[in-house]
Amino acid sequence: MRLTKHRQEILDTLDKSEEALSAANIHSALPHINLVTIYRSLEYFVKAGEIKKLHLDGQEAQFEIQHEPHHHAICNECNKVIHFTVNDTELIKEFSLPGFDIENIEITLRGICNQKHSSKT
Amino acid sequence: MRLTKHRQEILDTLDKSEEALSAANIHSALPHINLVTIYRSLEYFVKAGEIKKLHLDGQEAQFEIQHEPHHHAICNECNKVIHFTVNDTELIKEFSLPGFDIENIEITLRGICNQKHSSKT
DNA sequence: TAATAAATGCAAATTATTTGCATACTATCA
DNA sequence: TGATAGTATGCAAATAATTTGCATTTATTA
Numbered sequence: 001m002r003l004t005k006h007r008q009e010i011l012d013t014l015d016k017s018e019e020a021l022s023a024a025n026i027h028s029a030l031p032h033i034n035l036v037t038i039y040r041s042l043e044y045f046v047k048a049g050e051i052k053k054l055h056l057d058g059q060e061a062q063f064e065i066q067h068e069p070h071h072h073a074i075c076n077e078c079n080k081v082i083h084f085t086v087n088d089t090e091l092i093k094e095f096s097l098p099g100f101d102i103e104n105i106e107i108t109l110r111g112i113c114n115q116k117h118s119s120k121t
Numbered sequence: 122m123r124l125t126k127h128r129q130e131i132l133d134t135l136d137k138s139e140e141a142l143s144a145a146n147i148h149s150a151l152p153h154i155n156l157v158t159i160y161r162s163l164e165y166f167v168k169a170g171e172i173k174k175l176h177l178d179g180q181e182a183q184f185e186i187q188h189e190p191h192h193h194a195i196c197n198e199c200n201k202v203i204h205f206t207v208n209d210t211e212l213i214k215e216f217s218l219p220g221f222d223i224e225n226i227e228i229t230l231r232g233i234c235n236q237k238h239s240s241k242t
Numbered sequence: 243t244a245a246t247a248a249a250t251g252c253a254a255a256t257t258a259t260t261t262g263c264a265t266a267c268t269a270t271c272a
Numbered sequence: 273t274g275a276t277a278g279t280a281t282g283c284a285a286a287t288a289a290t291t292t293g294c295a296t297t298t299a300t301t302a
Contacts, residue, residue, distance in 0.1 A: 002299070004249065023290080034251050039290065041249090055176040059259075059289065073221050084218055094212075095228075097205055099235035100194050106229040107216075114220035125267085125280065144259080155282050160259065162280090180258065180290080249298070256291065267280070272273100 006033050010041050011050070011065070019081055020054055020062035056081065056108070073109040080113050127154050128162050132171070132186070140202055141175055141183035177202065177229070194230040201234055 003011075013029050014021060023042060027035045042063050045051040054062040056074060062081075073082040092105050124132075134150050135142060144163060148156045163184050166172040175183040177195065194203040213226050 002248070004299085006250080024288095036252080036291080037250055043291095055178055057176055061289085073218055073223070075221070076224065082218060082221060084216075086216070091215075092230075095205075095207070095230060097194055097203060097230070100196075100203060100230070101233045101235075102194070102230050103197065103232040104230070106231070108227040108229070109213075109216060109218070109221070109223050109225070110227070111224040112222045114222075123279090127281080157260080157283080158281055164260095182258085243302100245300100245302080247298105247300080250296080252293105252295090254292085254294105257289085259286105259288080261286070262284090264283090265281080267278100269277090269279100271276080 006030075006037055007041050007044070009033065010038060011045065014051060014063060014065045017064075020056070020064035022060040022062055024060065026063075071107040071109070073111065073113075075113040075115075076110055077112055078115060080115070082113065127158055128165070130154065131159060131162050132166065135172060135184060135186045138185075141177070141185035143181040143183050145181065147184075192228040192230070194232065194234075196234040196236075197231055198233055199236060201236070203234065 009030055010026055010033070013026050021029075023035065023038050026038050026042075027033070030038070042051065042053070046053050046063070050065065051063050052066050054064065054072070056062055056072065057079070068085065069088060070083045070085045073084060074080070075082075086107070088105055091107075092102050095102060095105070130151050131147055131154070134147055142150075144156065144159050147159050147163075148154065151159070163172065163174070167174050167184070171186065172184050173187050175185065175193075177183055177193065178200070189206065190209060191204045191206045194205060195201070196203075207228070209226055212228075213223050216223060216226070
């Protein structure tokens with residue numbers, strides 16, 4: 001398995017990005033790389049555990065580097081995705097399900113961010 | 122002219138189901154209803170706030186009735202989805218993001234459920 | 243350098259979902 | 273009751289996101 005130029009670029013793009021990116025987003029940033037290659041590379045990184053695939057909403061999957069585990073807050077108006085962290089291990093203690101061994105917690109907050117939103121949709 | 126026979130059936134199917142269902146799932150249960158109608162009805166119910174659309178994983182969206190707000194635990198082995206409830210209002214108090222007004226919280230736990238899983242994938 | 247294996251691009255296929263349009267239904271009103 | 277209006281439905285086709293097949297290129301290693 002190789003870390004080729006293309007894959008480096010894709011990883012760099014995700015690394016530099018504040019937000020999670022879709023395959024199409026990455027393709028806009030790196031138009032010289034074929035979209036198919038981007039899909040394949042992303043899948044490759046997901047399997048390698050280097051990035052995470054999110055199905056936040058809508059139809060496109062989003063990808064992001066797991067710099068450190070974190071959660072998401074999504075604005076109901078503008079769909080902006082904000083990252084935040086909490087102490088997951090502490091938090092998990094508050095949950096316990098009979099017959100379920102919790103390995104990981106994902107929190108998604110929904111609400112309104114403080115940007116000017118023109119109109120409700 | 123809102124709650125038609127077809128829509129009743131779709132709602133009933135979701136109501137009876139233990140799990141969240143995809144449009145295709147519902148269509149299998151109600152093959153006499155056109156898939157397009159199912160999509161349209163689901164969208165209609167989502168807008169009406171009667172059901173919730175989930176993008177848990179994979180490519181298909183899942184729909185479920187919001188009997189009461191709850192969260193999901195997903196088994197990493199068998200993808201079974203377990204529902205659980207917590208006191209959301211209490212929980213939300215533990216989170217606060219500058220510049221973000223939280224309206225809702227969604228928690229997804231991942232882990233292993235206590236069913237016999239034959240082999241890791 | 244030759245041999246091997248993986249990576250890439252292109253075109254086409256697949257899957258999930260949506261749209262356009264004609265028809266059918268249902269409630270209301272004259 | 274019959275006309276009218278507005279929505280619901282089905283069918284076919286369109287779209288969007290993603291995947292696959294296959295030929296070609298590139299990298300890796302003996």
